Amino acid sequence: MTNYDAGDVLTVHGGAPLNGELRVRGAKNLVSKAMVAAVLGETPSTLFDVPAIRDVEVVTGLLELHGVKVTRGPLDGELHFDTSDVESANVDEINVHAGSSRIPILFCGPLLHRLGHAFIPDLGGCNIGGRPIDFHIQALREFGAVVEKSEKGMDITAPNGLHGAKLELPYPSVGATEQILLTAVRAEGVTELRNAAVEPEIIDLICVLQKMGAIIKVHTDRVIEIQGVPRLTGYKHRPIPDRIEAASWGAAALATRGDVFVRGARQADMMTFLNLFTSVGGAFEIDDTPGEGGIRFWHPGGELNAVAMETDVHPGFMTDWQQPMVVALTQARGLSIVHETVYERRLGYTAALNQMGATIQTYRECLGGTPCRFGRRNFMHSAVIAGPSKLHAADLVIPDLRAGFSHLIAALAAEGTSRVYGVKLIQRGYEDFEGKLNGLGAHVELG
Numbered sequence: 001m002t003n004y005d006a007g008d009v010l011t012v013h014g015g016a017p018l019n020g021e022l023r024v025r026g027a028k029n030l031v032s033k034a035m036v037a038a039v040l041g042e043t044p045s046t047l048f049d050v051p052a053i054r055d056v057e058v059v060t061g062l063l064e065l066h067g068v069k070v071t072r073g074p075l076d077g078e079l080h081f082d083t084s085d086v087e088s089a090n091v092d093e094i095n096v097h098a099g100s101s102r103i104p105i106l107f108c109g110p111l112l113h114r115l116g117h118a119f120i121p122d123l124g125g126c127n128i129g130g131r132p133i134d135f136h137i138q139a140l141r142e143f144g145a146v147v148e149k150s151e152k153g154m155d156i157t158a159p160n161g162l163h164g165a166k167l168e169l170p171y172p173s174v175g176a177t178e179q180i181l182l183t184a185v186r187a188e189g190v191t192e193l194r195n196a197a198v199e200p201e202i203i204d205l206i207c208v209l210q211k212m213g214a215i216i217k218v219h220t221d222r223v224i225e226i227q228g229v230p231r232l233t234g235y236k237h238r239p240i241p242d243r244i245e246a247a248s249w250g251a252a253a254l255a256t257r258g259d260v261f262v263r264g265a266r267q268a269d270m271m272t273f274l275n276l277f278t279s280v281g282g283a284f285e286i287d288d289t290p291g292e293g294g295i296r297f298w299h300p301g302g303e304l305n306a307v308a309m310e311t312d313v314h315p316g317f318m319t320d321w322q323q324p325m326v327v328a329l330t331q332a333r334g335l336s337i338v339h340e341t342v343y344e345r346r347l348g349y350t351a352a353l354n355q356m357g358a359t360i361q362t363y364r365e366c367l368g369g370t371p372c373r374f375g376r377r378n379f380m381h382s383a384v385i386a387g388p389s390k391l392h393a394a395d396l397v398i399p400d401l402r403a404g405f406s407h408l409i410a411a412l413a414a415e416g417t418s419r420v421y422g423v424k425l426i427q428r429g430y431e432d433f434e435g436k437l438n439g440l441g442a443h444v445e446l447g
């Protein structure tokens with residue numbers, strides 16, 4: 001563990017409950033997309049309540065390389081995007097961002113509409129499965145784009161323009177749905193998308209696009225219809241709150257037998273999480289005071305209950321809630337079952353929890369009500385968790401964003417002093433987590 005600088009290592013003195021209050025801001029998985037959408041607008045856009053996270057820095061860098069002027073407004077978290085001089089970016093400069101997030105792929109439609117050409121570097125994001133982009137490429141081709149793999153990334157052109165298409169996704173991918181929305185809004189004619197993802201962040205992106213002048217109808221049964229328009233203007237938008245961060249703190253309150261008020265969290269986006277939270281034995285209370293409200297999550301005392309759960313696309317239990325929640329399940333009496341159906345390799349982090357005293361066994365079989373895409377293949381995508389387990393401190397290396405947060409929760413719940421390496425990865429999606437932890441009475445220090 002010698003190649004981590006002091007700012008990338010967190011020392012955690014565990015065993016104390018998390019108690020207090022924190023605030024979540026705009027959702028990572030909406031804010032970054034809304035920033036890309038700004039490129040489509042011929043007039044400036046404003047986004048409020050943007051969190052200071054690494055993914056926002058990456059997208060800011062990408063926008064600036066394409067000539068967008070990104071400036072801060074007077075309010076905390078207010079960003080302005082001036083898109084009057086959108087231009088092609090230098091390939092070598094843009095490749096600095098290769099491997100840093102999933103977002104570059106979403107620039108295809110906006111850049112094709114503004115410049116007639118897009119260069120997309122290789123993608124990053126969490127290493128939790130193969131994460132192919134075949135649905136994106138297929139859809140772009142059906143709009144009329146020419147997609148060519150180059151040595152350094154992907155070159156995309158649209159020599160005959162982009163035209164509305166009839167599309168159906170093989171699986172309701174969030175990113176591919178966003179790709180199609182961001183391309184169809186200014187393509188000529190009508191696009192019909194079947195089997196679309198309908199996560200709250202996608203509905204919020206549709207709200208952003210509608211503010212810009214787009215015409216988008218969300219029908220029942222995952223069908224979205226987009227009527228292309230010749231021009232779009234800028235937007236002013238306050239994003240939906242980060243329901244993944246909110247759930248992560250809820251799981252942390254439960255695992256540490258604490259009591260945490262998450263200001264900004266919204267019940268409507270978290271109903272599936274709240275149902276499971278209640279089944280496990282956690283308590284919550286909604287405060288819906290406008291602008292001030294949030295959700296209080298706490299451990300009401302006594303034992304937690306084992307549960308069977310499956311991750312799924314919305315309105316199912318979010319895959320990004322799975323890793324933090326599993327830490328709380330190590331404290332429940334009996335056998336809990338988790339079937340991860342969205343990503344094929346999102347249970348690797350459980351080995352570290354076992355090292356800390358948890359008893360988690362992973363399986364290739366689908367241990368859930370519905371067989372998923374990963375059954376009868378070589379993917380350990382189900383887990384059985386036997387609890388309750390007394391967790392003890394360990395040295396941990398963070399593998400990805402949510403697994404990293406779950407390692408952190410485990411270290412907070414464990415007796416003794418843990419060292420967590422690679423915590424900068426957590427900054428990709430959690431704003432000032434170290435300050436928030438201190439505010440909740442955790443005994444943590446960097447270095």
Ligand SMILES: CC(=O)N[C@H]1[C@@H](OP(=O)(O)OP(=O)(O)OC[C@H]2O[C@@H](n3ccc(=O)[nH]c3=O)[C@H](O)[C@@H]2O)O[C@H](CO)[C@@H](O)[C@@H]1O
Nearest residue numbers: 029102131132133134135136173174175176319320342343
């Ligand atoms: C930045 C962002 O918003 N990230 C979120 C987004 O990721 P992202 O948009 O990358 O996730 P997708 O919904 O696209 O992926 C879901 C599944 O579809 C598969 N797939 C996807 C595209 C494709 O072309 N081919 C293909 O096979 C993926 O491998 C995965 O198994 O949605 C995920 C599912 O809610 C969340 O976990 C991520 O936090």
Ligand SMILES: C=C(OP(=O)(O)O)C(=O)O
Nearest residue numbers: 102125126320401402429
């Ligand atoms: C998987 C995640 O993000 P990304 O798609 O940005 O890797 C996540 O936020 O948990």
